[in-house]
Amino acid sequence: MINLDIKGPFNLKYTFESGQPLAFFGDYKLDNNNEFLSYPTTKGIFYITMNNNSLSYEFYGDYADEDARKEIIDRLGLNDDLNYIYSKINTDSYIENAIRNLYGLRVTKNDPFETIVVFVISQQNNIKRIRKITLNLIEKFGKQLNIRNENKKLFPDLEDLRKASLNDFLSLGLGFRSKYLYSIVNSIDYDFINEINKLNYNEAKNRLMELEGIGDKVADCILLFGYKRLEAFPIDTWVKKAMEEHYLLKKANVKEIHEYANKKWNNLAGYAQQYLFWYKRNS
């Protein structure tokens, strides 16, 4: 057991539940005053316990101690200065309500490849089914890791998913997204994934959108949750609805919405988006 400090407000439940990658392949339980989160990565499995805002963890797999620590800090957004972020995005009463209702929700930084996979699956889909399909992929293509005589599955990496056929994806429930995922895993490599880090936001988004099945919205999700580009502003049906009802007051195209959001919330539009999305979806 290793302990981690948390600065500022942090709500593990909201962070886990709010439609970010962990919601699609992690496990969360609340038992008395203890919260438990576990999740697989491509290299190991993490077990996190929260009690009275104190966080401890164990991990298994191919991680040096310091890398495991960094994995959790990134994954849960523990280094974000949430009070500063609130001061920048709390611009009006609507988002103020969202922040009050979701106080401590953090934008997570997930593994870029994992994020590409889950958000390609996410299109025209609902959260429950995204999760089911993602767990199917893990079960079928993830490497096995033995922990205390129990066999666990890791998140499949690029090579694991290259072993899949188009029919494999279809049989796991990906539907019309099967051809997208098949095309992507067979056309990118880890250089492609790492190069995104060196590009500015617009360049990175255009690069991602060259892939089949990645459009404006999915590219923004990958940039926000996989690369933690906080200027990314994914516009799905819920966010579009929130923007039209509370901000733009009329139909606007995605370009106008992006400009408006990044102007209003500076380079933290992605954080604002996550609060608007989850708040709108649950109201």
Place this chain on the structure above:
DNA sequence: ACCCAGGCGGGCG
């Protein structure tokens, strides 16, 4: 039986 879900690609005007 319809409608929708963290959309995208392609075709048409």
Place this chain on the structure above:
DNA sequence: CGCCCGCATGGG
């Protein structure tokens, strides 16, 4: 550009 359609699948 904007609009419309097909695309798989399961749940309300």
